[in-house]
Amino acid sequence: MYQCCGLATTGLLGYARLKENVTNGKGDNHEGLDFYKPVDNPDKTRPVWGENQWPTVPGFREKYEQWVERMKALGLILMEA
Secondary structure: OOEOOOHHHHOOOEEEOOOOOEEOOEEOOOOEEEOOOOOOOOOOOOOOOOOOOOOOOOOHHHHHHHHHHHHHHHHHHHHHO
16 A cells, blocks of 8 residues: 555645655655646545645745756757757
8 A cells, every 4th residue: 555645635746754655554764755747626536636745844845846947958958969
């Protein structure tokens, strides 16, 4: 069974603290970040169709979104090479 940050409330998206990801009935000893492109009509009952759950680190979301934009631009440069 896969559980991250409460399957029913997050749709498996966002930041998972230590022991929140469960494998074989035991909390894993790792953190995880599962962020996806936002969807037009979030539905938390569908896996990976909800809203991203961001960690409570000041400025994290903004820095992460800047990084994503830079990686997209780099990807376009590499594809043109």
